[in-house]
Amino acid sequence: xxxxxxxxxxxxxxxxxxxxxxxxxxxxxxxxxxxxxxxxxxxxxxxxxxxxxxxxxxxxxxxxxxxxxxxxxxxxxxxxxxxxxxxxxxxxxxxxxxxxxxxxxxxxxxxxxxxxxxxxxxxxxxxxxxxxxxxxxxxxxxxxxxxxxxxxxxxxxxxxxxxxxxxxxxxxxxxxxxxxxxxxxxxxxxxxxxxxxxxxxxxxxxxxxxxxx
Numbered sequence: 001x002x003x004x005x006x007x008x009x010x011x012x013x014x015x016x017x018x019x020x021x022x023x024x025x026x027x028x029x030x031x032x033x034x035x036x037x038x039x040x041x042x043x044x045x046x047x048x049x050x051x052x053x054x055x056x057x058x059x060x061x062x063x064x065x066x067x068x069x070x071x072x073x074x075x076x077x078x079x080x081x082x083x084x085x086x087x088x089x090x091x092x093x094x095x096x097x098x099x100x101x102x103x104x105x106x107x108x109x110x111x112x113x114x115x116x117x118x119x120x121x122x123x124x125x126x127x128x129x130x131x132x133x134x135x136x137x138x139x140x141x142x143x144x145x146x147x148x149x150x151x152x153x154x155x156x157x158x159x160x161x162x163x164x165x166x167x168x169x170x171x172x173x174x175x176x177x178x179x180x181x182x183x184x185x186x187x188x189x190x191x192x193x194x195x196x197x198x199x200x201x202x203x204x205x206x207x208x209x210x211x212x213x
Contacts, residue, residue: 032056087196090211091166093117097203103189106164108134113186117208119199121190124163124175130186131158131177138177163193168210170196 032052048056095101101117111134113126128138141157158177163170170193180187197210 086172087168087170087193087210087212089164089167089169090197090209091168093165093208093210095206095208097206101208102185103165105189107131108136108161109164110134114184115187115189116182116185117194118188118190119194121188123192124173124188124190125178125180126158126175126187127179128158128177129179131160131175134160136160136177141174141177165189165193165210168197 032048032055034052045053045056093101093103103115103117105113105115107113107126107130111130113130115124115126132138136158138156138158141159143154143156155176155178157174160173160175161171163173163175173192175192178187194210196213198213200209200211201207202209
């Protein structure tokens with residue numbers, strides 16, 4: 001299972017990369033679990049569905065300011081809504097109901113990775129080794145800090161020229177360089193990619209469909 005520290009970090013870094021300015025000193029990230037036992041992470045208690053608020057747990061997180069390469073007031077290239085990230089094409093993904101959806105993703109047109117399709121993650125997270133193999137810089141992107149029960153860890157953004165799952169492709173996407181320490185996979189495919197498409201999940205037949213908007 002993906003640790004709460006990793007999932008919460010996705011939200012913290014999303015605030016740094018998308019807003020281009022320091023987040024509040026307390027990120028107010030809440031963890032809650034739905035009826036199926038699936039954990040979710042939301043920023044602010046108001047974003048937690050009302051029926052889960054009584055059991056939502058506040059995580060102790062603090063954001064770090066952007067690195068010098070991402071000055072205050074700037075927006076990272078490839079962030080949704082900026083004109084960098086754009087989805088084209090589509091694909092179908094087969095999965096086993098009740099199990100994580102694992103996709104084969106091609107980054108920068110050259111490096112194959114296995115990512116967990118995660119509609120609860122704001123940002124895509126990819127193992128630094130896979131990013132380096134694809135030729136992405138591990139030092140040029142914005143930096144952020146995640147804080148959890150076990151301590152703190154620094155993470156950094158990495159600019160991709162493209163990321164594709166089958167025929168579904170997004171260009172110029174800023175992802176998070178971090179190892180989620182999940183055996184057999186290289187990271188998470190988050191909403192920064194998925195929201196460029198119409199996403200439908202058919203749990204009975206075990207098919208996820210990404211189609212052009």
